[in-house]
Amino acid sequence: MKIQAVYKQDGNGKPSGRVERFGPETAKRARRFHESFPEYQPTPLAALDELAKWAKVTSIHVKDESRRFGLNAFKVLGGSYAIGNCIAKKLRTDLAKMPFEKLTGADVREKLGSLTFATATDGNHGRGIAWTANRLGQKSVVYMPKGSAAERLANIRALGADASITELNYDDTVRLAKADSEKNGWVLVQDTAWPGYEEIPGYIMEGYTTMAAEALEQLGGTLPTHVFLQAGVGSMAAAVAAYFAAVGGEDRPVIVIVEPDQADCFYRTAAANDGKIHAVTGEMRSIMAGLCCGEPSPLAWEILRDCADCFISMPDAVAARGMRILGNPLGGDARIVSGESGAAAFGLAIEILTDPAHARLKEKLRLDEKSRILCFSTEGDTDRENYRRIVWGC
Ligand SMILES: Cc1ncc(COP(=O)(O)O)c(C=O)c1O
Numbered sequence: 001m002k003i004q005a006v007y008k009q010d011g012n013g014k015p016s017g018r019v020e021r022f023g024p025e026t027a028k029r030a031r032r033f034h035e036s037f038p039e040y041q042p043t044p045l046a047a048l049d050e051l052a053k054w055a056k057v058t059s060i061h062v063k064d065e066s067r068r069f070g071l072n073a074f075k076v077l078g079g080s081y082a083i084g085n086c087i088a089k090k091l092r093t094d095l096a097k098m099p100f101e102k103l104t105g106a107d108v109r110e111k112l113g114s115l116t117f118a119t120a121t122d123g124n125h126g127r128g129i130a131w132t133a134n135r136l137g138q139k140s141v142v143y144m145p146k147g148s149a150a151e152r153l154a155n156i157r158a159l160g161a162d163a164s165i166t167e168l169n170y171d172d173t174v175r176l177a178k179a180d181s182e183k184n185g186w187v188l189v190q191d192t193a194w195p196g197y198e199e200i201p202g203y204i205m206e207g208y209t210t211m212a213a214e215a216l217e218q219l220g221g222t223l224p225t226h227v228f229l230q231a232g233v234g235s236m237a238a239a240v241a242a243y244f245a246a247v248g249g250e251d252r253p254v255i256v257i258v259e260p261d262q263a264d265c266f267y268r269t270a271a272a273n274d275g276k277i278h279a280v281t282g283e284m285r286s287i288m289a290g291l292c293c294g295e296p297s298p299l300a301w302e303i304l305r306d307c308a309d310c311f312i313s314m315p316d317a318v319a320a321r322g323m324r325i326l327g328n329p330l331g332g333d334a335r336i337v338s339g340e341s342g343a344a345a346f347g348l349a350i351e352i353l354t355d356p357a358h359a360r361l362k363e364k365l366r367l368d369e370k371s372r373i374l375c376f377s378t379e380g381d382t383d384r385e386n387y388r389r390i391v392w393g394c
């Protein structure tokens with residue numbers, strides 16, 4: 001399948017000071033917060049040993065985020081951590097002193113009254129915001145881009161959010177959520193940054209480090225040699241890449257960033273290599289709904305520019321194959337139900353490992369029999385109709 005790759009062109013991949021923010025200390029704090037929720041459990045890390053043998057590498061591990069808080073996606077890690085931090089800040093206290101049972105206490109509502117948290121989302125982030133607001137006895141408003149799946153909207157509404165699908169693409173939906181939040185006094189909890197709006201997306205990225213820290217712990221502390229990460233606005237990829245760069249230092253894993261060719265803003269920005277961000281505008285038609293973001297988060301780009309090794313733009317078929325392989329494992333390997341965005345980076349890793357057409361790319365990425373690969377299946381079947389259509393081929 002046709003994929004396009006651009007390698008990092010400046011620097012040598014040395015972690016910059018920015019990555020330290022998302023290192024083990026932050027991950028410890030974020031995890032302590034997440035652990036305070038009764039629903040918390042580390043998600044499973046599957047060792048796909050038979051697949052690794054078939055693909056001629058040492059190991060392939062996939063973190064199954066479909067099990068996260070019963071929400072079928074990883075995103076709640078960021079949204080909940082940001083909401084917790086917003087509340088702690090309003091109360092002029094440290095989040096470490098505000099675990100779940102305190103955040104849900106009468107005291108918070110007495111002091112702060114009722115808050116409304118707003119966001120724009122393709123589905124997973126909004127579900128995390130709606131869930132957290134609901135668990136904390138607060139309100140949420142969620143805007144979704146044109147074409148969002150009815151099931152994803154229904155799941156968000158079921159958590160009590162005032163949710164609707166707009167006539168706009170993702171980036172314009174974010175602008176609408178921002179404008180309405182300013183007008184109505186809502187707290188905007190957006191998972192992408194822009195000049196003057198960096199604190200909350202920064203917290204969201206910190207929240208994602210829980211997922212990376214769990215994975216490293218489940219690997220027994222042994223760093224993978226390669227981490228494949230899918231990017232929408234890039235907050236997840238940057239947080240996880242920064243975590244591994246902070247832990248690994250000079251020995252950090254090779255980091256590969258994966259995007260749909262319809263929304264490949266990081267790929268375009270890296271390819272242009274002119275110090276400017278290159279956005280994708282207009283309608284973005286990809287099955288990878290969670291990755292259909294045309295504007296990179298500048299916070300994410302600052303990190304990925306320093307510590308990603310390769311940016312890849314790829315067609316839907318690569319993600320679809322990833323979904324089918326994860327859902328139909330070899331031998332005794334675990335079955336993972338992985339959605340369109342969830343399977344993107346895994347699909348790409350398999351594509352490079354197994355298609356001789358990508359031999360040069362494989363070599364440049366130093367992928368060989370010694371490689372220990374880590375991927376994150378960031379969602380399950382969040383749009384079940386589409387999942388079946390893709391996996392059953394109907
Ligand atoms: C399942 C899934 N994976 C990955 C991503 C990408 O995360 P980010 O937008 O932080 O790059 C998203 C974003 O919504 C998502 O829903």
